[in-house]
Amino acid sequence: MIDIGTVAIGFAVMLGLLLLGLPVAAVMAITGVIGGALLYGMPLVTSMGSVVWGVLNDNVMTAIPLFILLGEILLRSGIADRMYGTLMLWLGRLPGGLLYSNIGASAMFSATSGSSVATAATVATVSLPALTDRGYPVRRSLGSLAAGGTLGILIPPSVNLLIYGSLAGESVARLFVAGVIPGILLTLLFSLWILIEAKIWPAGETKMAPTSWSEKIASLKNLFGPALIFLVITGSIYSGFATPTESAALGVISALALAAAHGQLSLDFLGRCFMNTARTSGMILLIVVGAFMLNVTLSLGGVAQAATAWVSSLGLSTTGLLIAFIVFYIVLGMFMDVLSMMVLTIPVALPIVIAAGVDPIWFGIFIILMCELGLITPPVGMNLYVVHSVRSDKGPFRDVALGALPYVGVMIGFVLLLIAFPAIVTWLPGQMHN
Numbered sequence: 134m135i136d137i138g139t140v141a142i143g144f145a146v147m148l149g150l151l152l153l154g155l156p157v158a159a160v161m162a163i164t165g166v167i168g169g170a171l172l173y174g175m176p177l178v179t180s181m182g183s184v185v186w187g188v189l190n191d192n193v194m195t196a197i198p199l200f201i202l203l204g205e206i207l208l209r210s211g212i213a214d215r216m217y218g219t220l221m222l223w224l225g226r227l228p229g230g231l232l233y234s235n236i237g238a239s240a241m242f243s244a245t246s247g248s249s250v251a252t253a254a255t256v257a258t259v260s261l262p263a264l265t266d267r268g269y270p271v272r273r274s275l276g277s278l279a280a281g282g283t284l285g286i287l288i289p290p291s292v293n294l295l296i297y298g299s300l301a302g303e304s305v306a307r308l309f310v311a312g313v314i315p316g317i318l319l320t321l322l323f324s325l326w327i328l329i330e331a332k333i334w335p336a337g338e339t340k341m342a343p344t345s346w347s348e349k350i351a352s353l354k355n356l357f358g359p360a361l362i363f364l365v366i367t368g369s370i371y372s373g374f375a376t377p378t379e380s381a382a383l384g385v386i387s388a389l390a391l392a393a394a395h396g397q398l399s400l401d402f403l404g405r406c407f408m409n410t411a412r413t414s415g416m417i418l419l420i421v422v423g424a425f426m427l428n429v430t431l432s433l434g435g436v437a438q439a440a441t442a443w444v445s446s447l448g449l450s451t452t453g454l455l456i457a458f459i460v461f462y463i464v465l466g467m468f469m470d471v472l473s474m475m476v477l478t479i480p481v482a483l484p485i486v487i488a489a490g491v492d493p494i495w496f497g498i499f500i501i502l503m504c505e506l507g508l509i510t511p512p513v514g515m516n517l518y519v520v521h522s523v524r525s526d527k528g529p530f531r532d533v534a535l536g537a538l539p540y541v542g543v544m545i546g547f548v549l550l551l552i553a554f555p556a557i558v559t560w561l562p563g564q565m566h567n
Contacts, residue, residue, distance in 0.1 A: 157473045161423030169430040181426050188425045198414035199381035200290045203388050204246035205406040210392040215355035217259045222349050225341035229331035232277045239281030240320040243288040244363040253282025253516045257523040267339040276536025279516040283505035288316035297497045300479045305377040306370045307562040308497050322543050358391040424476035431480050440481050441488050451489045466507025495558045502548050509537040
């Protein structure tokens with residue numbers, strides 16, 4: 134069995150290659166092949182072909198391009214614009230006003246998208262002109278958009294939860310359902326922070342003009358589409374009517390029907406959706422394949438057992454272990470993108486926490502929250518760059534970084550809450566039909 138020192142050296146080498154900018158999939162695959170050849174010779178390397186085939190032939194993997202296609206259809210059909218307009222009417226006159234709309238629109242788009250970057254880019258593009266016109270502070274506006282975008286990988290459907298389920302061998306259906314309550318609570322906590330900030334440090338932004346109740350109620354039709362798709366996906370999974378892959382197909386059909394109802398369905402529209410879906414899906418699936426090739430070497434080399442034995446020797450309590458993981462993932466998230474962080478650490482981290490008695494479904498949500506932190510912590514926080522690229526005034530990057538900082542604190546506090554009350558995550562999956 135490999136000793137912990139060799140594991141640390143191998144991890145450091147991989148991290149260094151990733152920081153040099155080498156493709157994630159290539160680093161994973163090359164490390165797996167070279168490590169396997171050194172440990173067990175070419176027979177192990179030859180056997181990786183069947184591993185790759187098994188991964189790509191997995192029914193769960195089909196859900197990834199379907200959920201990405203679902204997000205593309207909704208993004209390009211104008212549903213996000215209409216949804217944000219409705220939330221502006223309902224929330225715009227509250228203290229903090231349109232910032233609630235940023236969080237609410239992000240949460241609703243997350244419930245149909247599965248991608249944090251897509252969520253942040255879409256809502257920022259729609260909302261920034263209105264925020265600028267009404268004099269909202271730049272840092273608060275950009276920070277709420279970057280933080281709201283992180284909900285894309287927590288509220289189901291989530292491509293990242295699909296990948297975790299595949300790597301961890303856990304039920305994707307239960308993972309999706311486990312993300313519902315934490316996603317709603319985190320949305321409410323983000324909104325609570327906006328309220329507190331607006332009360333303590335009022336910014337003097339221009340409030341929206343009063344709107345009649347009849348106009349507000351009439352606008353609710355714009356929320357029907359996203360709500361319907363969320364209910365179709367989550368409801369079909371929770372009831373046992375459909376698998377995650379089947380629910381993704383149902384979601385795509387529903388989104389196509391909505392696009393057709395708004396007169397957006399055309400060959401050009403479908404061509405752009407399919408092209409972007411193929412590009413994104415190819416990138417993700419290559420990374421997943423590379424991760425599984427590496428996992429073959431890690432499993433046969435006893436890396437998980439070595440890491441588990443080393444952590445056990447430290448004598449940490451379960452809570453202490455999870456807090457150590459929080460620190461580890463915060464530091465790692467400053468330098469690595471979300472997918473790299475997941476596929477590099479899950480094969481080693483999961484056996485450690487399972488040995489400590491942590492529920493693997495709960496740990497899946499924990500991992501996603503840590504990845505969310507990575508999305509809004511510089512220098513590699515993708516959501517920060519996405520939101521910054523959308524702003525028209527070309528101001529300094531520190532605006533969005535400092536604006537997102539309070540939400541980092543909110544998320545860390547929320548993770549500690551989940552550690553104290555794990556049933557927040559595990560209760561709803563426990564009610565599912567088997």
